[in-house]
Amino acid sequence: MKIVMVEPINISMMKIEEYRQQLEAEGHQLIAYSSRAENDQEMIKRVKEADILIIANQPLSAKVINASKDLKMISVAFTGFDHIAMEACRENDILVSNSSGYANQAVAELAFGLVINLMRNIKDSDGAVRVGKTRKNLIGNELFGKNFGIIGFGSIGQKTAKIAAAFGCNILVDDHKQHKLGEELGVEYLPIDKLMQNSDIVSLHVPLKDSTVDLIGVEEIALMKKDAILINTARGPVVNSEALAEALNNEKIAGAGIDVFEMEPPIPSDHPLLNAKNTILTPHTAFATEEAFIKRAEIVFDNIEAWLAEKPQNVVS
Structure with a gap:
């Protein structure tokens, strides 16, 4: 499976490498972007071949979702998911899990x-x-x-x-x-x-x-x-x-x-x-602590592992 982290989720490169090695040992690929996409066109380039997408709170439009023909699962590094075009996810049979509880x-x-x-x-x-x-x-x-x-x-x-x-x-x-x-x-x-x-x-x-x-x-x-x-x-x-x-x-x-x-x-x-x-x-900082970000990453990747094991968790769609 090709797993794309389309934006940073506030964890260290060392921690990302740990997750990458774990997923590669299981036969998967992790691509992690260090900055946000500036528009839908760039988002489509990043996501179009992904099987699994990791996203925080960057808006994910129906246009991007509909262009991502291989996308099967989204692990949201956030509690809310109102920034995601959920109807497009349902139409394309894409499962969405969130990170409820991390913050x-x-x-x-x-x-x-x-x-x-x-x-x-x-x-x-x-x-x-x-x-x-x-x-x-x-x-x-x-x-x-x-x-x-x-x-x-x-x-x-x-x-x-x-x-x-x-x-x-x-x-x-x-x-x-x-x-x-x-x-x-x-x-x-x-x-x-x-x-x-x-x-x-x-x-x-x-x-x-x-x-x-x-x-x-x-x-x-x-x-x-x-x-x-x-x-x-x-x-x-x-x-x-x-x-x-x-x-x-x-x-x-x-x-x-x-x-x-x-x-x-x-x-x-x-x-x-x-x-x-x-x-x-305050500029939307309530969730933003070092401890919360570590816990959030754990939930994000646990959601992916659970889905791969055909036991999805934290499902919102």
């Missing part, structure tokens, strides 16, 4: 980095010290005793809940399923409107699909407390950025920590959140 800890930790930064004014405090100012107007708030709302109680949402509980927060979840962890943590299950009304912090951990586009829009943001903050480490289109910017600029909510946008960074200079008040913006 659960990383994403949950960054969510709390954003929360603490906003609640304790860390960015502004650093700026104040550097220009000779004091803590005036920088008095923050504690997490202890706050209502921590989690929208999306999957693996990452549950990791986030554990951390919130360790800080002494009350956990609110918009999920009707009864989870064992929820029972252990004393989670309160609420419909999304009640969660938005009662939370001091709202953290989003849902996948991107038709039902979650603009999940948090004008009406949902209007329900939030004036001193509440919103955290999005899920997917950009889950939040209506214009509605969020309007609420921030008019001080309808206290702040927002945003790691994801409607597009991959760099984001355009006229994006509404760039000039919104009381924001911490």
Whole structure:
């Protein structure tokens, strides 16, 4: 089988060589590109003879998939797969496996980095010290005793809940399923409107699909407390950025920590959140830790080995 890693997945060349030698010993070929393709034409050149494709979050269009006549399996080095033309994969009988779970800890930790930064004014405090100012107007708030709302109680949402509980927060979840962890943590299950009304912090951990586009829009943001903050480490289109910017600029909510946008960074200079008040913006870094990348590569190649053994895992199509 010809296996093509069409873009880097943030592991060392030494590690790639280890995987290459393992696959070659099994009679396969691994080709690993060190940069992204700039357009579909270049992608087609890279992929057209591949049996198996490894891709992270670079968009994979139907045009590329339809031109790849030998392609049988895609191992996605990412949790989300909304950047892949899944209908074309189904039409061409291409199996897709993702790397769900590799960044659960990383994403949950960054969510709390954003929360603490906003609640304790860390960015502004650093700026104040550097220009000779004091803590005036920088008095923050504690997490202890706050209502921590989690929208999306999957693996990452549950990791986030554990951390919130360790800080002494009350956990609110918009999920009707009864989870064992929820029972252990004393989670309160609420419909999304009640969660938005009662939370001091709202953290989003849902996948991107038709039902979650603009999940948090004008009406949902209007329900939030004036001193509440919103955290999005899920997917950009889950939040209506214009509605969020309007609420921030008019001080309808206290702040927002945003790691994801409607597009991959760099984001355009006229994006509404760039000039919104009381924001911490990060360039889609929630998943990006050394530990997560190592785990991700393990899952990517395990997915391939499982498929070769006719025991596919982590299948999304």
